[in-house]
Amino acid sequence: MKPIRVLIAKPGLDGHDRGALIIAQALRDHGMEVIYTGLRQSAIQIARAAIQEDVDVIGLSSLSGAHKSLFPKVVEALKEQGASDIPVIGGGVIPAEDIPFLEEKGVDKIFTSGSPTDAIAVYIKQLIHKETIEAPSKIAHIGIAVESIDATLPFYQHTLGLELQAVEKVESEQVRVAFLKIGGTMFELLEPLSEDSPIQSFLMKKGEGVHHIALEVDDIHKRLNQYRDQGIRLIHEQPKTGAHNSQIAFLHPKAANGVLFELCQHGEEE
Numbered sequence: 570m571k572p573i574r575v576l577i578a579k580p581g582l583d584g585h586d587r588g589a590l591i592i593a594q595a596l597r598d599h600g601m602e603v604i605y606t607g608l609r610q611s612a613i614q615i616a617r618a619a620i621q622e623d624v625d626v627i628g629l630s631s632l633s634g635a636h637k638s639l640f641p642k643v644v645e646a647l648k649e650q651g652a653s654d655i656p657v658i659g660g661g662v663i664p665a666e667d668i669p670f671l672e673e674k675g676v677d678k679i680f681t682s683g684s685p686t687d688a689i690a691v692y693i694k695q696l697i698h699k700e701t702i703e704a705p706s707k708i709a710h711i712g713i714a715v716e717s718i719d720a721t722l723p724f725y726q727h728t729l730g731l732e733l734q735a736v737e738k739v740e741s742e743q744v745r746v747a748f749l750k751i752g753g754t755m756f757e758l759l760e761p762l763s764e765d766s767p768i769q770s771f772l773m774k775k776g777e778g779v780h781h782i783a784l785e786v787d788d789i790h791k792r793l794n795q796y797r798d799q800g801i802r803l804i805h806e807q808p809k810t811g812a813h814n815s816q817i818a819f820l821h822p823k824a825a826n827g828v829l830f831e832l833c834q835h836g837e838e839e
């Protein structure tokens with residue numbers, strides 16, 4: 570396969586290109602050919618360079634705060650020169666508030682300053698090879714750590730009036746779990762079965778309360794690979810068997826600023 574060609578450009582007047590150079594190097598490390606235009610390019614110059622260099626994608630960087638006018642101008646210049654098929658992505662110092670505006674103006678994707686460079690490389694590969702990251706379809710359940718399911722159930726069943734669907738043991742995690750249906754999703758009460766249970770260590774450290782959020786996915790192997798490629802830390806590199814014979818895997822809570830996410834793929838209904 571021929572390497573992906575990327576034009577990295579800095580429109581406008583800001584005079585710092587350290588960030589742009591770091592991105593350029595990171596993309597080269599991912600096997601891409603990167604052309605860097607240098608500082609202070611006009612939208613028309615950028616569009617021309619992209620066409621001449623026959624690039625697959627343009628990455629714009631802006632630190633000056635002028636991205637709301639500069640990025641759409643590049644998209645316009647490409648359109649005027651008949652090259653609207655070249656996708657444009659942007660990064661730098663861009664407040665999250667501006668993302669919907671920029672995407673509406675035809676910028677494919679904005680990476681805020683916290684985005685890991687690997688995530689940008691993975692996004693470009695997926696964009697060019699027309700693969701998409703499929704978002705989880707729903708919240709499969711919310712996991713709640715409890716000392717005792719029997720002591721906790723009355724609140725869920727009688728106060729909230731929820732229906733208890735099943736109680737089962739998951740030996741691999743040394744937990745007893747109770748599922749209560751709420752709308753299209755569930756609460757999962759988790760009671761430790763032994764001192765070795767991860768739920769037991771959670772209770773010791775943090776006490777009872779919300780433990781994790783489980784996301785329903787279609788293809789857990791594929792999602793794990795995609796997340797790993799983006800540099801996301803995983804607790805489980807391979808899925809394991811969870812309740813109801815589902816396939817599950819946990820992401821590291823550092824990946825999501827302290828929230829423990831579980832991926833969950835349900836097996837065929839019996």
Ligand code: ZN
Nearest residue numbers: 712757783831
């Ligand atoms: Zn769970």
